[in-house]
Amino acid sequence: MTDVKKIINRTIREYGKERQALMPMLQAIVQVKNHLDDGDMIAVAEALNLSAAEVFGTASFYTFLDTEPRGKYIIRVCKTISCHMAGKDEIIKVLEKHLRIKVGQTTRDNMFSLLTVNCLGWCHKGPVMLVNDDVYPELTPKSAIEIIESYISRK
Amino acid sequence: MMECNKLKRVDIIFCRKGFDLFEVVEKALSRDPDDLISDMIDSGLKGRGGAGFPTGLKWKLARNEEQDEKYVVCNADEGEPGTFKDREILDQVPEKVFGGMAICAYTIGAKKGYIYLRGEYNFLIPKLTEKLEIFNRSLKQIGLDFTIRLRSGSGAYICGEESALFESMEGKRGEPRNKPPYPTVQGYLGKPTVINNVETLVYAFMISRIGPEAFKEMGTKDSRGSKVFSISGDTPRPGIYELELGMTVEDFVNEFGDGDTKAVQVGGASGGCIPRKDFPNTIIGYEGIPTGGSMMLFNSSRSMYNVLHNYLEFFTEESCGQCTPCRVGCQQLLKGIESVKKGDRPPSYLRELVKLAKTMKIAAKCGLGQSVANPFVSIIKNYKEEIIH
Numbered sequence: 082m083t084d085v086k087k088i089i090n091r092t093i094r095e096y097g098k099e100r101q102a103l104m105p106m107l108q109a110i111v112q113v114k115n116h117l118d119d120g121d122m123i124a125v126a127e128a129l130n131l132s133a134a135e136v137f138g139t140a141s142f143y144t145f146l147d148t149e150p151r152g153k154y155i156i157r158v159c160k161t162i163s164c165h166m167a168g169k170d171e172i173i174k175v176l177e178k179h180l181r182i183k184v185g186q187t188t189r190d191n192m193f194s195l196l197t198v199n200c201l202g203w204c205h206k207g208p209v210m211l212v213n214d215d216v217y218p219e220l221t222p223k224s225a226i227e228i229i230e231s232y233i234s235r236k
Numbered sequence: 237m238m239e240c241n242k243l244k245r246v247d248i249i250f251c252r253k254g255f256d257l258f259e260v261v262e263k264a265l266s267r268d269p270d271d272l273i274s275d276m277i278d279s280g281l282k283g284r285g286g287a288g289f290p291t292g293l294k295w296k297l298a299r300n301e302e303q304d305e306k307y308v309v310c311n312a313d314e315g316e317p318g319t320f321k322d323r324e325i326l327d328q329v330p331e332k333v334f335g336g337m338a339i340c341a342y343t344i345g346a347k348k349g350y351i352y353l354r355g356e357y358n359f360l361i362p363k364l365t366e367k368l369e370i371f372n373r374s375l376k377q378i379g380l381d382f383t384i385r386l387r388s389g390s391g392a393y394i395c396g397e398e399s400a401l402f403e404s405m406e407g408k409r410g411e412p413r414n415k416p417p418y419p420t421v422q423g424y425l426g427k428p429t430v431i432n433n434v435e436t437l438v439y440a441f442m443i444s445r446i447g448p449e450a451f452k453e454m455g456t457k458d459s460r461g462s463k464v465f466s467i468s469g470d471t472p473r474p475g476i477y478e479l480e481l482g483m484t485v486e487d488f489v490n491e492f493g494d495g496d497t498k499a500v501q502v503g504g505a506s507g508g509c510i511p512r513k514d515f516p517n518t519i520i521g522y523e524g525i526p527t528g529g530s531m532m533l534f535n536s537s538r539s540m541y542n543v544l545h546n547y548l549e550f551f552t553e554e555s556c557g558q559c560t561p562c563r564v565g566c567q568q569l570l571k572g573i574e575s576v577k578k579g580d581r582p583p584s585y586l587r588e589l590v591k592l593a594k595t596m597k598i599a600a601k602c603g604l605g606q607s608v609a610n611p612f613v614s615i616i617k618n619y620k621e622e623i624i625h
Contacts, residue, residue, distance in 0.1 A: 108390060144392060161550060200318070
Protein backbone atom coordinates (compact mmCIF):
# COMPACT_ATOMS: atom_id res chain seq x y z
CA MET A 82 0.00 0.00 0.00
CA THR A 83 1.30 3.46 -0.85
CA ASP A 84 1.88 6.08 1.80
CA VAL A 85 -1.10 8.08 0.61
CA LYS A 86 -3.41 5.07 0.82
CA LYS A 87 -2.23 4.46 4.37
CA ILE A 88 -2.89 8.08 5.30
CA ILE A 89 -6.36 7.90 3.76
CA ASN A 90 -7.23 4.76 5.71
CA ARG A 91 -5.87 6.18 8.93
CA THR A 92 -7.87 9.39 8.48
CA ILE A 93 -11.06 7.46 7.79
CA ARG A 94 -10.56 5.47 11.00
CA GLU A 95 -10.29 8.70 12.95
CA TYR A 96 -12.74 11.00 11.14
CA GLY A 97 -15.12 8.70 9.27
CA LYS A 98 -16.08 8.75 5.60
CA GLU A 99 -18.24 11.84 5.60
CA ARG A 100 -17.11 14.96 3.82
CA GLN A 101 -16.02 16.45 7.17
CA ALA A 102 -13.04 14.12 6.89
CA LEU A 103 -11.82 15.89 3.75
CA MET A 104 -9.77 18.68 5.32
CA PRO A 105 -8.04 16.45 7.89
CA MET A 106 -7.27 13.98 5.09
CA LEU A 107 -5.79 16.56 2.73
CA GLN A 108 -3.87 18.11 5.63
CA ALA A 109 -2.44 14.73 6.63
CA ILE A 110 -1.20 14.09 3.08
CA VAL A 111 0.36 17.55 2.82
CA GLN A 112 2.01 17.01 6.19
CA VAL A 113 3.95 14.11 4.70
CA LYS A 114 4.35 15.07 1.03
CA ASN A 115 4.20 18.89 1.23
CA HIS A 116 1.82 18.96 -1.71
CA LEU A 117 -1.13 17.18 -3.34
CA ASP A 118 -0.81 15.75 -6.82
CA ASP A 119 -3.64 14.71 -9.12
CA GLY A 120 -3.34 11.06 -8.10
CA ASP A 121 -3.65 11.96 -4.41
CA MET A 122 -6.77 14.00 -5.00
CA ILE A 123 -8.37 11.26 -7.11
CA ALA A 124 -7.61 8.70 -4.40
CA VAL A 125 -9.14 10.97 -1.75
CA ALA A 126 -12.21 11.54 -3.93
CA GLU A 127 -12.73 7.80 -4.34
CA ALA A 128 -12.27 7.14 -0.64
CA LEU A 129 -14.82 9.75 0.41
CA ASN A 130 -17.19 9.19 -2.50
CA LEU A 131 -16.72 12.70 -3.85
CA SER A 132 -15.94 13.90 -7.35
CA ALA A 133 -12.31 14.77 -8.06
CA ALA A 134 -13.49 18.29 -8.93
CA GLU A 135 -14.93 18.74 -5.44
CA VAL A 136 -11.66 17.65 -3.87
CA PHE A 137 -9.62 19.91 -6.15
CA GLY A 138 -12.06 22.75 -5.54
CA THR A 139 -11.53 22.48 -1.80
CA ALA A 140 -7.77 21.91 -1.95
CA SER A 141 -7.10 24.79 -4.32
CA PHE A 142 -8.94 27.21 -2.03
CA TYR A 143 -6.41 26.88 0.79
CA THR A 144 -2.93 28.40 0.77
CA PHE A 145 -1.45 25.57 2.83
CA LEU A 146 -2.88 22.81 0.63
CA ASP A 147 -0.42 23.18 -2.21
CA THR A 148 -1.34 21.54 -5.47
CA GLU A 149 2.11 22.02 -6.95
CA PRO A 150 5.31 20.32 -5.83
CA ARG A 151 7.22 22.00 -3.03
CA GLY A 152 10.50 21.36 -1.31
CA LYS A 153 10.99 19.30 1.83
CA TYR A 154 10.99 22.49 3.86
CA ILE A 155 8.56 25.26 2.98
CA ILE A 156 9.70 28.67 4.17
CA ARG A 157 6.85 31.13 4.57
CA VAL A 158 7.86 34.71 5.32
CA CYS A 159 5.14 36.98 6.66
CA LYS A 160 4.62 40.03 4.44
CA THR A 161 1.80 41.80 6.30
CA ILE A 162 2.14 45.31 7.66
CA SER A 163 3.88 44.90 11.02
CA CYS A 164 6.45 42.49 9.58
CA HIS A 165 6.77 44.76 6.57
CA MET A 166 7.60 47.66 8.88
CA ALA A 167 10.00 45.45 10.84
CA GLY A 168 12.04 44.69 7.71
CA LYS A 169 10.71 41.56 6.03
CA ASP A 170 12.04 42.75 2.65
CA GLU A 171 15.58 42.40 3.90
CA ILE A 172 14.87 38.88 5.20
CA ILE A 173 13.40 37.84 1.87
CA LYS A 174 16.38 39.32 0.04
CA VAL A 175 18.99 37.40 2.04
CA LEU A 176 16.99 34.18 1.79
CA GLU A 177 16.70 34.55 -2.00
CA LYS A 178 20.40 35.17 -2.24
CA HIS A 179 21.39 32.36 0.08
CA LEU A 180 19.10 29.77 -1.49
CA ARG A 181 19.64 31.16 -5.02
CA ILE A 182 15.92 31.15 -5.76
CA LYS A 183 13.19 33.75 -6.01
CA VAL A 184 10.00 33.86 -3.95
CA GLY A 185 7.68 31.17 -5.29
CA GLN A 186 10.52 28.87 -6.36
CA THR A 187 12.05 25.66 -5.02
CA THR A 188 15.76 24.87 -4.79
CA ARG A 189 17.10 22.38 -7.34
CA ASP A 190 17.74 19.76 -4.66
CA ASN A 191 14.07 20.07 -3.61
CA MET A 192 15.08 20.99 -0.09
CA PHE A 193 13.52 24.45 0.22
CA SER A 194 10.62 26.40 -1.22
CA LEU A 195 10.49 30.11 -0.49
CA LEU A 196 7.06 31.71 -0.20
CA THR A 197 5.50 34.79 1.31
CA VAL A 198 2.27 34.63 3.31
CA ASN A 199 -0.20 36.90 5.01
CA CYS A 200 -0.20 37.64 8.74
CA LEU A 201 1.21 34.78 10.83
CA GLY A 202 0.11 36.29 14.14
CA TRP A 203 3.50 37.39 15.52
CA CYS A 204 3.16 41.11 14.79
CA HIS A 205 4.91 42.11 18.03
CA LYS A 206 7.91 39.99 17.13
CA GLY A 207 8.38 40.55 13.41
CA PRO A 208 9.82 39.77 11.03
CA VAL A 209 8.70 36.18 11.32
CA MET A 210 8.76 33.07 9.18
CA LEU A 211 7.46 29.52 9.29
CA VAL A 212 9.57 26.57 8.19
CA ASN A 213 6.90 23.92 7.74
CA ASP A 214 5.09 24.17 11.11
CA ASP A 215 7.93 25.71 13.09
CA VAL A 216 7.86 29.42 13.92
CA TYR A 217 10.86 31.73 13.91
CA PRO A 218 10.07 35.22 15.22
CA GLU A 219 12.33 38.26 15.64
CA LEU A 220 14.42 37.42 12.59
CA THR A 221 17.54 39.24 11.55
CA PRO A 222 19.25 38.62 8.19
CA LYS A 223 21.92 36.70 10.12
CA SER A 224 19.53 34.54 12.16
CA ALA A 225 17.43 33.76 9.07
CA ILE A 226 20.48 32.28 7.34
CA GLU A 227 21.51 30.36 10.46
CA ILE A 228 18.06 28.82 10.71
CA ILE A 229 18.19 27.70 7.07
CA GLU A 230 21.67 26.28 7.63
CA SER A 231 20.40 24.30 10.61
CA TYR A 232 17.87 22.60 8.33
CA ILE A 233 20.56 21.85 5.75
CA SER A 234 22.74 20.15 8.37
CA ARG A 235 19.68 18.20 9.54
CA LYS A 236 19.23 16.24 6.29
CA MET B 237 -20.60 64.12 27.92
CA MET B 238 -18.26 61.41 26.78
CA GLU B 239 -18.06 58.52 29.22
CA CYS B 240 -14.53 57.19 29.24
CA ASN B 241 -11.98 55.57 31.54
CA LYS B 242 -8.33 56.02 32.23
CA LEU B 243 -6.07 53.30 30.94
CA LYS B 244 -5.95 50.47 33.45
CA ARG B 245 -4.25 47.09 33.35
CA VAL B 246 -6.38 44.10 34.24
CA ASP B 247 -5.48 40.48 35.00
CA ILE B 248 -8.39 38.16 34.29
CA ILE B 249 -7.60 36.25 31.12
CA PHE B 250 -4.15 34.95 32.00
CA CYS B 251 -4.69 34.76 35.76
CA ARG B 252 -4.41 31.22 37.08
CA LYS B 253 -4.16 31.79 40.78
CA GLY B 254 -6.80 31.41 43.42
CA PHE B 255 -9.07 28.82 41.88
CA ASP B 256 -9.28 25.27 40.65
CA LEU B 257 -10.42 25.00 37.05
CA PHE B 258 -12.64 22.02 37.56
CA GLU B 259 -14.27 23.43 40.64
CA VAL B 260 -15.40 26.37 38.51
CA VAL B 261 -16.78 24.05 35.85
CA GLU B 262 -18.46 21.80 38.42
CA LYS B 263 -20.01 24.73 40.21
CA ALA B 264 -21.42 26.04 36.92
CA LEU B 265 -22.80 22.60 36.12
CA SER B 266 -24.66 22.51 39.40
CA ARG B 267 -26.64 25.63 38.43
CA ASP B 268 -29.67 26.06 36.22
CA PRO B 269 -28.62 26.76 32.61
CA ASP B 270 -31.07 29.67 32.42
CA ASP B 271 -29.37 31.27 35.43
CA LEU B 272 -25.98 30.90 33.81
CA ILE B 273 -27.33 32.57 30.68
CA SER B 274 -28.87 35.46 32.59
CA ASP B 275 -25.52 35.95 34.36
CA MET B 276 -23.86 36.09 30.97
CA ILE B 277 -26.40 38.58 29.62
CA ASP B 278 -26.19 40.62 32.82
CA SER B 279 -22.39 40.83 32.58
CA GLY B 280 -22.68 42.69 29.28
CA LEU B 281 -20.02 40.50 27.69
CA LYS B 282 -19.83 41.00 23.93
CA GLY B 283 -17.93 38.82 21.46
CA ARG B 284 -14.21 39.54 21.61
CA GLY B 285 -13.41 38.47 18.05
CA GLY B 286 -14.40 41.88 16.73
CA ALA B 287 -18.06 41.72 15.80
CA GLY B 288 -19.25 42.28 19.37
CA PHE B 289 -22.44 40.22 19.46
CA PRO B 290 -23.74 39.81 23.05
CA THR B 291 -22.47 36.42 24.23
CA GLY B 292 -25.33 35.65 26.61
CA LEU B 293 -27.91 36.32 23.92
CA LYS B 294 -26.07 34.03 21.51
CA TRP B 295 -26.15 31.23 24.07
CA LYS B 296 -29.81 31.86 24.78
CA LEU B 297 -30.74 31.68 21.10
CA ALA B 298 -28.95 28.35 20.75
CA ARG B 299 -30.51 27.04 23.97
CA ASN B 300 -33.97 27.89 22.66
CA GLU B 301 -33.49 25.77 19.52
CA GLU B 302 -35.19 22.41 19.96
CA GLN B 303 -32.73 20.05 18.35
CA ASP B 304 -30.97 16.97 19.66
CA GLU B 305 -27.71 17.82 18.03
CA LYS B 306 -25.97 21.09 18.81
CA TYR B 307 -22.37 22.22 18.69
CA VAL B 308 -19.98 24.55 20.45
CA VAL B 309 -17.21 25.87 18.24
CA CYS B 310 -14.22 27.87 19.38
CA ASN B 311 -13.06 30.23 16.66
CA ALA B 312 -9.28 30.10 16.86
CA ASP B 313 -8.75 31.17 13.26
CA GLU B 314 -7.06 34.36 14.37
CA GLY B 315 -6.03 35.90 11.06
CA GLU B 316 -6.71 39.61 11.41
CA PRO B 317 -3.43 41.44 10.77
CA GLY B 318 -2.09 42.79 14.03
CA THR B 319 -3.91 40.24 16.19
CA PHE B 320 -2.02 37.57 18.10
CA LYS B 321 -3.72 37.34 21.50
CA ASP B 322 -5.65 34.12 20.85
CA ARG B 323 -2.41 32.29 20.15
CA GLU B 324 -1.05 33.46 23.47
CA ILE B 325 -4.26 32.53 25.31
CA LEU B 326 -4.27 29.04 23.80
CA ASP B 327 -0.60 28.68 24.64
CA GLN B 328 -0.81 29.97 28.23
CA VAL B 329 -4.27 29.08 29.53
CA PRO B 330 -5.91 26.56 27.15
CA GLU B 331 -7.86 24.91 29.98
CA LYS B 332 -9.78 28.11 30.57
CA VAL B 333 -10.86 28.08 26.91
CA PHE B 334 -11.97 24.44 27.27
CA GLY B 335 -13.77 25.37 30.51
CA GLY B 336 -15.71 28.12 28.75
CA MET B 337 -16.71 25.67 26.02
CA ALA B 338 -17.87 23.11 28.58
CA ILE B 339 -20.03 25.64 30.41
CA CYS B 340 -21.51 26.78 27.10
CA ALA B 341 -22.18 23.16 26.09
CA TYR B 342 -24.01 22.56 29.35
CA THR B 343 -26.20 25.66 28.94
CA ILE B 344 -27.23 25.01 25.34
CA GLY B 345 -27.23 21.21 25.47
CA ALA B 346 -24.36 20.34 23.13
CA LYS B 347 -22.41 17.10 23.20
CA LYS B 348 -19.68 17.97 20.76
CA GLY B 349 -17.28 20.85 20.62
CA TYR B 350 -14.57 21.84 18.17
CA ILE B 351 -11.64 24.19 18.24
CA TYR B 352 -10.87 25.46 14.75
CA LEU B 353 -7.21 26.40 14.95
CA ARG B 354 -5.60 28.30 12.09
CA GLY B 355 -2.95 26.35 10.20
CA GLU B 356 -0.36 28.99 11.03
CA TYR B 357 -0.63 27.83 14.67
CA ASN B 358 -0.07 24.13 13.94
CA PHE B 359 2.87 24.16 16.33
CA LEU B 360 0.31 24.34 19.16
CA ILE B 361 -1.37 21.07 18.13
CA PRO B 362 0.71 18.59 20.17
CA LYS B 363 0.28 20.56 23.39
CA LEU B 364 -3.43 21.22 22.83
CA THR B 365 -4.13 17.59 21.92
CA GLU B 366 -2.49 16.39 25.10
CA LYS B 367 -4.35 18.88 27.30
CA LEU B 368 -7.65 18.15 25.55
CA GLU B 369 -7.32 14.45 26.27
CA ILE B 370 -6.95 15.13 29.97
CA PHE B 371 -9.76 17.67 29.95
CA ASN B 372 -12.19 15.43 28.08
CA ARG B 373 -11.48 12.61 30.51
CA SER B 374 -12.09 14.88 33.50
CA LEU B 375 -15.37 16.08 32.01
CA LYS B 376 -16.52 12.47 31.84
CA GLN B 377 -15.61 11.99 35.48
CA ILE B 378 -17.79 14.88 36.56
CA GLY B 379 -20.58 13.52 34.39
CA LEU B 380 -20.81 15.98 31.52
CA ASP B 381 -21.37 14.31 28.16
CA PHE B 382 -19.29 16.69 26.08
CA THR B 383 -16.12 16.12 24.07
CA ILE B 384 -13.88 18.72 22.49
CA ARG B 385 -11.92 17.98 19.34
CA LEU B 386 -9.36 19.94 17.37
CA ARG B 387 -9.73 20.95 13.70
CA SER B 388 -7.13 22.79 11.66
CA GLY B 389 -7.38 25.51 9.10
CA SER B 390 -5.09 25.69 6.10
CA GLY B 391 -4.16 29.32 5.65
CA ALA B 392 -7.33 31.16 4.70
CA TYR B 393 -8.16 34.44 6.48
CA ILE B 394 -11.78 34.22 5.39
CA CYS B 395 -12.32 31.08 7.48
CA GLY B 396 -12.36 33.33 10.55
CA GLU B 397 -15.79 34.39 9.28
CA GLU B 398 -18.06 32.03 11.19
CA SER B 399 -20.07 30.57 8.32
CA ALA B 400 -16.94 30.16 6.16
CA LEU B 401 -15.40 28.35 9.12
CA PHE B 402 -18.30 25.87 9.16
CA GLU B 403 -17.94 25.35 5.42
CA SER B 404 -14.27 24.60 5.96
CA MET B 405 -15.03 22.15 8.76
CA GLU B 406 -17.50 20.48 6.44
CA GLY B 407 -14.72 19.89 3.90
CA LYS B 408 -15.62 22.68 1.50
CA ARG B 409 -14.12 25.88 0.20
CA GLY B 410 -14.23 28.53 2.90
CA GLU B 411 -16.95 30.60 1.29
CA PRO B 412 -19.27 32.51 3.62
CA ARG B 413 -22.97 31.63 3.61
CA ASN B 414 -25.92 33.95 3.33
CA LYS B 415 -27.31 35.11 6.67
CA PRO B 416 -29.87 34.46 8.03
CA PRO B 417 -30.01 31.68 9.04
CA TYR B 418 -27.50 32.51 11.76
CA PRO B 419 -25.28 29.88 13.36
CA THR B 420 -27.46 29.59 16.47
CA VAL B 421 -30.16 28.23 14.14
CA GLN B 422 -28.12 26.54 11.42
CA GLY B 423 -24.40 26.35 12.02
CA TYR B 424 -22.03 23.41 11.67
CA LEU B 425 -23.72 20.64 9.63
CA GLY B 426 -26.87 22.76 9.63
CA LYS B 427 -27.33 22.31 13.40
CA PRO B 428 -27.65 25.01 16.09
CA THR B 429 -24.14 26.12 16.94
CA VAL B 430 -22.59 28.58 19.30
CA ILE B 431 -19.38 29.88 17.80
CA ASN B 432 -17.30 32.08 20.10
CA ASN B 433 -13.87 33.60 19.89
CA VAL B 434 -11.10 32.14 22.10
CA GLU B 435 -11.00 35.19 24.37
CA THR B 436 -14.80 35.34 24.69
CA LEU B 437 -14.84 31.78 26.00
CA VAL B 438 -12.26 32.59 28.66
CA TYR B 439 -14.28 35.62 29.78
CA ALA B 440 -17.41 33.46 29.89
CA PHE B 441 -15.51 31.00 32.08
CA MET B 442 -14.20 33.75 34.34
CA ILE B 443 -17.61 35.42 34.64
CA SER B 444 -18.99 32.18 36.01
CA ARG B 445 -16.18 32.31 38.58
CA ILE B 446 -16.11 36.00 39.57
CA GLY B 447 -19.78 36.78 38.84
CA PRO B 448 -21.31 39.23 36.39
CA GLU B 449 -21.07 42.18 38.80
CA ALA B 450 -17.29 42.14 39.04
CA PHE B 451 -17.06 42.08 35.25
CA LYS B 452 -19.69 44.72 34.69
CA GLU B 453 -17.98 47.09 37.10
CA MET B 454 -15.25 47.60 34.53
CA GLY B 455 -15.60 49.42 31.24
CA THR B 456 -18.41 51.68 30.10
CA LYS B 457 -22.14 51.31 29.49
CA ASP B 458 -21.66 50.07 25.94
CA SER B 459 -18.36 48.28 26.49
CA ARG B 460 -18.37 46.28 29.68
CA GLY B 461 -15.34 44.59 31.13
CA SER B 462 -11.82 44.32 29.86
CA LYS B 463 -10.19 43.12 26.66
CA VAL B 464 -6.91 41.66 25.53
CA PHE B 465 -5.05 43.95 23.14
CA SER B 466 -2.40 42.95 20.62
CA ILE B 467 -0.06 45.89 20.28
CA SER B 468 2.43 46.23 17.44
CA GLY B 469 4.03 48.68 15.04
CA ASP B 470 5.94 51.77 16.17
CA THR B 471 5.87 51.20 19.89
CA PRO B 472 8.60 50.66 22.45
CA ARG B 473 6.38 48.08 24.20
CA PRO B 474 4.86 45.71 21.63
CA GLY B 475 3.01 42.72 23.05
CA ILE B 476 -0.19 41.52 24.67
CA TYR B 477 -1.95 43.57 27.32
CA GLU B 478 -5.29 43.15 29.03
CA LEU B 479 -6.87 46.57 29.55
CA GLU B 480 -10.15 47.90 30.84
CA LEU B 481 -12.41 49.00 27.98
CA GLY B 482 -13.43 52.57 27.44
CA MET B 483 -10.10 54.45 27.33
CA THR B 484 -9.47 57.05 24.65
CA VAL B 485 -6.96 56.52 21.86
CA GLU B 486 -5.05 59.46 23.39
CA ASP B 487 -4.61 57.60 26.69
CA PHE B 488 -3.56 54.51 24.81
CA VAL B 489 -0.99 56.40 22.76
CA ASN B 490 0.41 58.13 25.83
CA GLU B 491 1.13 54.69 27.28
CA PHE B 492 2.22 52.77 24.19
CA GLY B 493 3.29 55.38 21.62
CA ASP B 494 6.89 56.27 20.82
CA GLY B 495 6.27 60.02 21.20
CA ASP B 496 5.78 60.47 17.46
CA THR B 497 2.57 58.53 16.78
CA LYS B 498 0.69 59.92 13.81
CA ALA B 499 -1.99 57.25 13.44
CA VAL B 500 -3.37 54.17 15.16
CA GLN B 501 -5.03 51.42 13.19
CA VAL B 502 -7.67 50.01 15.51
CA GLY B 503 -9.14 46.59 14.74
CA GLY B 504 -6.59 45.32 12.24
CA ALA B 505 -6.56 45.71 8.48
CA SER B 506 -10.36 45.61 8.50
CA GLY B 507 -10.60 48.26 11.20
CA GLY B 508 -10.36 52.02 11.04
CA CYS B 509 -7.38 54.34 11.02
CA ILE B 510 -7.50 57.04 13.70
CA PRO B 511 -5.44 60.17 12.92
CA ARG B 512 -3.69 62.18 15.65
CA LYS B 513 -6.32 64.93 15.69
CA ASP B 514 -8.99 62.41 16.70
CA PHE B 515 -7.00 60.70 19.49
CA PRO B 516 -8.61 62.65 22.37
CA ASN B 517 -12.22 62.15 21.32
CA THR B 518 -12.17 58.53 20.16
CA ILE B 519 -13.06 55.85 22.68
CA ILE B 520 -11.76 52.33 22.19
CA GLY B 521 -14.98 50.36 22.53
CA TYR B 522 -18.35 49.86 20.90
CA GLU B 523 -19.39 53.49 21.40
CA GLY B 524 -16.27 54.69 19.60
CA ILE B 525 -14.05 52.44 17.60
CA PRO B 526 -14.58 48.71 18.20
CA THR B 527 -11.69 46.30 17.98
CA GLY B 528 -10.94 42.61 18.08
CA GLY B 529 -7.81 43.70 19.90
CA SER B 530 -5.45 44.70 17.12
CA MET B 531 -3.74 48.03 17.76
CA MET B 532 -1.08 49.06 15.26
CA LEU B 533 0.81 52.28 15.82
CA PHE B 534 2.39 54.29 13.01
CA ASN B 535 4.85 57.13 13.58
CA SER B 536 5.58 60.01 11.25
CA SER B 537 8.30 58.09 9.38
CA ARG B 538 5.62 55.80 7.86
CA SER B 539 3.92 56.38 4.53
CA MET B 540 0.21 55.80 4.86
CA TYR B 541 0.20 54.96 1.16
CA ASN B 542 2.40 51.96 1.93
CA VAL B 543 0.15 50.98 4.83
CA LEU B 544 -3.02 51.15 2.72
CA HIS B 545 -1.29 49.38 -0.17
CA ASN B 546 -0.28 46.54 2.14
CA TYR B 547 -3.86 46.19 3.45
CA LEU B 548 -5.34 46.17 -0.04
CA GLU B 549 -2.89 43.52 -1.22
CA PHE B 550 -3.95 41.50 1.80
CA PHE B 551 -7.66 41.79 1.02
CA THR B 552 -7.16 41.13 -2.68
CA GLU B 553 -5.42 37.86 -1.83
CA GLU B 554 -7.76 36.83 0.97
CA SER B 555 -11.06 37.65 -0.73
CA CYS B 556 -12.74 34.28 -1.34
CA GLY B 557 -13.84 35.45 -4.77
CA GLN B 558 -17.42 34.33 -4.32
CA CYS B 559 -19.15 37.72 -4.62
CA THR B 560 -18.30 40.33 -7.23
CA PRO B 561 -18.26 43.46 -5.05
CA CYS B 562 -15.45 42.06 -2.94
CA ARG B 563 -13.52 40.10 -5.58
CA VAL B 564 -13.43 42.91 -8.15
CA GLY B 565 -13.71 45.74 -5.65
CA CYS B 566 -10.52 44.83 -3.77
CA GLN B 567 -8.57 44.55 -7.03
CA GLN B 568 -9.84 47.87 -8.31
CA LEU B 569 -9.13 49.73 -5.09
CA LEU B 570 -5.56 48.44 -5.17
CA LYS B 571 -5.08 49.29 -8.86
CA GLY B 572 -6.79 52.60 -8.28
CA ILE B 573 -4.43 53.93 -5.61
CA GLU B 574 -1.46 52.67 -7.63
CA SER B 575 -2.59 54.60 -10.69
CA VAL B 576 -3.21 57.79 -8.70
CA LYS B 577 0.24 57.46 -7.14
CA LYS B 578 1.82 57.05 -10.57
CA GLY B 579 -0.10 60.00 -11.95
CA ASP B 580 -1.98 57.89 -14.50
CA ARG B 581 -5.19 59.04 -12.85
CA PRO B 582 -6.00 62.49 -11.41
CA PRO B 583 -6.33 62.89 -7.62
CA SER B 584 -10.08 63.34 -8.09
CA TYR B 585 -10.21 59.62 -8.98
CA LEU B 586 -9.90 58.91 -5.25
CA ARG B 587 -13.48 60.12 -4.91
CA GLU B 588 -14.61 57.39 -7.28
CA LEU B 589 -12.64 54.84 -5.30
CA VAL B 590 -14.25 55.96 -2.04
CA LYS B 591 -17.65 55.49 -3.72
CA LEU B 592 -16.60 51.98 -4.73
CA ALA B 593 -15.49 51.18 -1.18
CA LYS B 594 -18.80 52.41 0.20
CA THR B 595 -20.65 50.31 -2.36
CA MET B 596 -18.70 47.27 -1.17
CA LYS B 597 -19.83 48.03 2.37
CA ILE B 598 -23.42 47.67 1.24
CA ALA B 599 -23.15 45.02 -1.43
CA ALA B 600 -20.50 42.53 -0.32
CA LYS B 601 -21.78 39.27 1.06
CA CYS B 602 -19.73 39.04 4.25
CA GLY B 603 -17.71 41.02 6.74
CA LEU B 604 -14.50 40.82 4.70
CA GLY B 605 -15.77 42.77 1.70
CA GLN B 606 -17.95 45.01 3.84
CA SER B 607 -15.08 46.12 6.04
CA VAL B 608 -12.54 47.05 3.37
CA ALA B 609 -14.15 50.50 3.39
CA ASN B 610 -13.07 51.01 7.03
CA PRO B 611 -9.34 51.36 6.40
CA PHE B 612 -9.82 52.69 2.88
CA VAL B 613 -12.12 55.59 3.66
CA SER B 614 -10.38 56.56 6.91
CA ILE B 615 -6.91 56.58 5.37
CA ILE B 616 -7.95 58.41 2.19
CA LYS B 617 -9.87 60.99 4.22
CA ASN B 618 -7.03 61.77 6.61
CA TYR B 619 -3.92 61.17 4.53
CA LYS B 620 -4.93 62.15 1.00
CA GLU B 621 -1.66 64.01 0.38
CA GLU B 622 0.37 60.89 1.15
CA ILE B 623 -1.71 58.83 -1.25
CA ILE B 624 -1.38 61.32 -4.12
CA HIS B 625 2.25 62.43 -3.83
